[in-house]
Amino acid sequence: MIKTALALSTIILISGCSSESEPPASSASTSDTATEQSQPDxxxxxxxxxxxxxxxxxxxxxxxxxxxxxxxxxxxxxxxxxxxxxxxxxxxxxxxxxxxxxxxxxxxxxxxxxxxxxxxxxxxxxxxxxxxxxxxxxxx
Known part of the structure; x- marks a missing residue:
C-alpha cells in the first residue's frame, strides 16, 4: 500500500512538472501564429x-x-x-x-x-x- 501511494505520488509529481514546461512552449507558438494571422495579405x-x-x-x-x-x-x-x-x-x-x-x-x-x-x-x-x-x- 505504501509502495502504491509512493508510486502515485511520483507520477503526479512528474506529470505536474511536465505540465508546467508545456504551456510556455505552446503559448509562444500560439502568439507566433496570432502574429502571422494578424498580418493582412x-x-x-x-x-x-x-x-x-x-x-x-x-x-x-x-x-x-x-x-x-x-x-x-x-x-x-x-x-x-x-x-x-x-x-x-x-x-x-x-x-x-x-x-x-x-x-x-x-x-x-x-x-x-x-x-x-x-x-x-x-x-x-x-x-x-x-x-x-x-x-x-x-x-x-
Whole structure:
C-alpha cells in the first residue's frame, strides 16, 4: 500500500512538472501564429490595383500609396450620382479587404461577385469589389 501511494505520488509529481514546461512552449507558438494571422495579405489587395467600373458612370480606381507602408492605397471614387459623392480616400489592407473612411463613414472594400453587389446590371460579373449592397465595382 505504501509502495502504491509512493508510486502515485511520483507520477503526479512528474506529470505536474511536465505540465508546467508545456504551456510556455505552446503559448509562444500560439502568439507566433496570432502574429502571422494578424498580418493582412497585401498580395491579394495589391491585385486590386487598377480601374473598376460601377453602373451609370460610377467607378473606383485603386493605386498603391507609394510613400506609405505596404498595404496602403489611394481609392479614387465616384460612388454616387451627385458630384459631391466622389473623392480620393486613403485605404489600408485588412484581413477582410481594404478599410477606408469617407463622408458617409467607415467603409470596407471586399472581394465579391456581381451577385454580391446587389445590382442587376452587374449580376453576371465574377470579379468585383463591394462596399455595400448597392455599391460595387467590377472588372470585365
Amino acid at each position: 497585401y498580395e491579394t489587395t495589391d491585385q486590386w490595383v487598377g480601374r473598376w467600373t460601377g453602373v451609370e458612370g460610377l467607378f473606383l480606381k485603386i493605386s498603391k500609396d507609394e510613400p506609405a507602408d505596404p498595404g496602403h492605397y489611394l481609392l479614387e471614387m465616384q460612388y454616387g450620382l451627385d458630384a459631391e459623392q466622389s473623392g480620393t480616400f486613403e485605404g489600408q489592407a485588412t484581413d477582410e479587404g481594404i478599410s477606408f473612411s469617407r463622408d458617409d463613414g467607415q467603409q470596407l472594400l471586399r472581394a465579391g461577385d456581381g451577385e454580391a453587389t446587389g445590382m442587376k446590371w452587374l449580376a453576371e460579373k465574377e470579379d468585383c469589389l463591394v462596399v455595400a449592397t448597392g455599391e460595387g465595382y467590377c472588372r470585365d
